[in-house]
Amino acid sequence: xxxxxxxxxxxxxxxxxxxxxxxxxxxxxxxxxxxxxxxxxxxxxxxxxxxxxxxxxxxxxxxxxxxxxxxxxxxxxxxxxxxxxxxxxxxxxxxxxxxxxxxxxxxxxxxxxxxxxxxxxxxxxxxxxxxxxxxxxxxxxxxxxxxxxxxxxxxxxxxxxxxxxxxxxxxxxxxxxxxxxxxxxxxxxxxxxxxxxxxxxxxxxxxxxxxxxxxxxxxxxxxxxxxxxxxxxxxxxxxxxxxxxxxxxxxxxxxxxxxxxxxxxxxxxxxxxxxxxxxxxxxxxxxxxxxxxxxxxxxxxxxxxxxxxxxxxxxxxxxxxxxxxxxxxxxxxxxxxxxxxxxxxxxxxxxxxxxxxxxxxxxxxxxxxxxxxxxxxxxxxxxxxxxxxxxxxxxxxxxxxxx
Numbered sequence: 001x002x003x004x005x006x007x008x009x010x011x012x013x014x015x016x017x018x019x020x021x022x023x024x025x026x027x028x029x030x031x032x033x034x035x036x037x038x039x040x041x042x043x044x045x046x047x048x049x050x051x052x053x054x055x056x057x058x059x060x061x062x063x064x065x066x067x068x069x070x071x072x073x074x075x076x077x078x079x080x081x082x083x084x085x086x087x088x089x090x091x092x093x094x095x096x097x098x099x100x101x102x103x104x105x106x107x108x109x110x111x112x113x114x115x116x117x118x119x120x121x122x123x124x125x126x127x128x129x130x131x132x133x134x135x136x137x138x139x140x141x142x143x144x145x146x147x148x149x150x151x152x153x154x155x156x157x158x159x160x161x162x163x164x165x166x167x168x169x170x171x172x173x174x175x176x177x178x179x180x181x182x183x184x185x186x187x188x189x190x191x192x193x194x195x196x197x198x199x200x201x202x203x204x205x206x207x208x209x210x211x212x213x214x215x216x217x218x219x220x221x222x223x224x225x226x227x228x229x230x231x232x233x234x235x236x237x238x239x240x241x242x243x244x245x246x247x248x249x250x251x252x253x254x255x256x257x258x259x260x261x262x263x264x265x266x267x268x269x270x271x272x273x274x275x276x277x278x279x280x281x282x283x284x285x286x287x288x289x290x291x292x293x294x295x296x297x298x299x300x301x302x303x304x305x306x307x308x309x310x311x312x313x314x315x316x317x318x319x320x321x322x323x324x325x326x327x328x329x330x331x332x333x334x335x336x337x338x339x340x341x342x343x344x345x346x347x348x349x350x351x352x353x354x355x356x357x358x359x360x361x362x363x364x365x366x367x368x369x370x371x372x373x374x375x376x377x378x379x380x381x382x383x384x385x386x387x388x389x390x391x392x393x394x395x396x397x398x399x400x401x402x403x
Contacts, residue, residue, distance in 0.1 A: 031153025052352020158245020274315025
């Protein structure tokens with residue numbers, strides 16, 4: 001008969017392995033979608049403005065889908081089941097995207113697909129952070145496998161496009177969702193959580209709002225990069241699809257290092273420290289990319305993605321892990337996702353407007369958005385710490401996680 005410590009150890013390993021596999025499957029889809037879906041839209045005959053509108057609309061649907069689905073997930077109390085349902089619906093819905101023709105039908109099908117796809121990230125983070133905290137695991141070292149899969153999808157997708165017509169990109173994405181569905185079914189079923197707790201969103205205060213606003217601004221500064229970098233590098237700079245994939249891979253490689261090593265050197269950091277360094281990284285990156293640097297500069301410049309995305313994401317997760325009460329994990333993550341979605345949608349529309357007029361100069365607007373995020377972060381950092389809500393602690397060694 002296994003001892004209790006051994007049983008707990010086996011449970012932790014099983015949870016970590018299955019969650020890592022799920023993140024990997026989830027980010028294979030992201031790794032194909034972000035760099036190559038705009039190329040598919042172009043192959044279907046859409047203009048720059050139409051591409052920006054489709055991608056911005058996919059982000060805006062998050063504002064409706066996320067609060068609805070995360071609310072019912074919290075009420076139901078079993079996050080793993082909600083993840084399976086969304087993964088199943090996404091697999092079916094993206095087949096509809098692949099069959100769509102013309103701007104109108106593509107727009108409608110993308111909206112339907114992203115209604116069920118967009119809540120997967122807040123649901124999986126709520127599920128993951130809760131399980132990681134219960135088992136005293138390192139979130140970064142589990143989440144890193146999502147970034148590894150994202151990078152692999154960038155490279156493999158770029159290589160496949162040397163032989164596969166761009167109009168078939170959507171079917172590559174559909175295949176990735178079959179992996180996602182299988183991985184979601186394999187998640188460790190979490191026990192039903194109590195849905196009672198302090199009345200009202202006790203975590204929702206001035207500092208919380210400012211920290212999330214800052215994180216949303218910093219992550220949304222990637223809009224030009226996510227939407228038009230692949231198109232720009234192929235059409236205006238003459239790079240092959242393989243080179244485009246490798247450029248994305250360099251960025252995600254830096255992100256992987258951050259996730260894997262962060263716990264070694266960020267002990268004692270406040271969440272706003274992550275955001276400040278991330279803002280500085282992105283401002284430098286976008287400022288140089290706006291000048292259309294040659295490949296010898298462009299490639300190493302992508303390393304700054306580790307700070308601009310990786311540290312900002314970790315800082316946000318650290319803050320939420322310490323501030324969200326157990327009965328509001330999914331809906332709290334959903335609140336953050338709404339803020340991210342609204343800001344990213346607006347930023348994506350601006351990206352389409354500016355890119356159509358000034359090309360790579362649109363990155364200057366993204367640098368300005370980072371500056372706004374930095375200012376908001378510094379204001380949040382100056383506020384007094386609010387009382388803590390009942391929370392779980394994934395990194396109890398930190399001195400202060402208040403902001």
